[in-house]
Amino acid sequence: MNETNPSIHPFVAQPAGELPIPVFYSPAMVADSESFSPSAGKPALVVKSWQFLGLPLQFRTPQPLSAEQFGVAHDPEFVADVFSRRRNNGFGNKSPAVAASLPLTSGAMLSAAREALKNRIGAIAPCSGFHHAGYDFAGGYCTFNGLMVTAAVLLAEGKAHKVGILDFDQHWGNGTQDIIDRLHLDNEVVHYSPGEYSRPAKAEAFLAAIPKILERFAGCDLVLYQAGADPHIDDPLGGWLTTEQLYRRDRAVFEELKRLGIPVAWNLAGGYQHDADGGIRPVLDIHDNTLVAFVEARGHAVIPASPFAEREAA
């Protein structure tokens, strides 16, 4: 329990059992993007928030990606141009700090995926900024597509034969689909984003449909799950799910993947709300809930039994 701000972190984990929870994080993942999006700075804030939850997180250093590994999913010339800062990054600038963070953010995704394949449950990459990056373009706060780099590297190594990408960000993963199309990976990568819901009136139907939606991933060796925070109804770029519904979304995803026996590597994706102080507490609450849902789906109670209700009450 955090004495200084009890309203934010009311959870205390039960005795750990099969935990700890692998989180692939390095301070080098964090950069000032010089833009509207908090994505590049978010890993540090999320990790700090998670550390108050009382859960046995096991922080592990991501393996940075090489230019050759990026080149498995991207045009190698595009990769070279971004790193030499001849081309803009996904934030529309040539920030050296962003360039330096890129091998670690995508690296965290690949490291988490490798760990998930090994432990058969899951692992976490607390990073964002992947799905609008295509084969030879950056955009929408995304420079390289860590989802597709991860999938393509694991497929090339023979570590996976089929990879699912479940993208519950508010926005369509155009970059992900571009790489699938350009590399002809339709049989090896199953990509889904819930464009047909996306309205508050469809929220409960969406939540009820999650088990059915996830059936398409049957046969995948691994699912990469983007637990985006920008579908929140108050998000300036989003707008159809409440914080409580986002928690139920994540719980349903993790429960269903467990039932299907598919390990999951998950990350953060978008989320652009600010609180009155200019911080991103509403976004951090959503990411906290994703972590709680992940732990609960593994069969560990997080005190009290209904953590979300307790948080609301606090």
Ligand SMILES: [Zn+2]
């Ligand atoms: Zn988004």
